[in-house]
Amino acid sequence: MLAPKTNEKQIKKPLPFYLFAIFCFLACHPSRPSSYPRPPTPATRATSYFFLNPITCQNELNRRQIRWQAAEAVAGVRTPVRLMSPLHGIQFHSPLPPSKRNHTLQEIFDCRMLLALDDFAALLAPYRVVEVIYISAYRHPPPHWTLQHGKTRHPAGLAIDIATFIFSDGSSIQVKDHFYGRIGDTTCGSKANPPTSLIPQALILRKIICKTATAKVFNVLLTPNYNAAHRDHFHFDISHQASFFVR
16 A cells, blocks of 8 residues: 655754754864865776775775785784785785785785775686786885875875786786886877887787776786886876876
């Protein structure tokens, strides 16, 4: 049986309702910044992840059915976690043997970075990638580093340096050996410089990096085209800035 319609104009809200509304206005007004400020507009997907609070981030991991566990507290990382399952069928791990991976600081991420890696894995899956080997993720911060919302990259567990992609047929592509770039070259876009060698591995790496750039899964994507320090890996990170950079 349907409930009778109520004329909303006749509903009188009690006094406590108005007191509550005033309280909410004062508590939520932009002049009173919260612990987790809103992302800038327009924000990339990566920036949106950066501004998630710990509970919301962990809930999103659970919603995506990503297996994770809380990691030990480490300097610089707001919500330290360990990845305990593949992402879209792809294992992300350091070069260490499996027996040591669950005990090393190298396999600790901030929760928010796992969300970005999950998006990245979804982009990799069509290429039949089954493993991603990274040579650096979390790094212990320098002595005077302080945990603030503006702190990003490796000391915050919000960056990764990827060196190798392994495929379902057992083959592998290494950034160091197969990227074929030049420092200063443009990596993606209409003015991109092609690889210096058009071997299949180089073309696949370009497709991966540029597809990831288009999706704006990360705020910063650095390749061997950036400088000599990145000759053997792709650097990805997320940050509080709405800016986006790929080289």
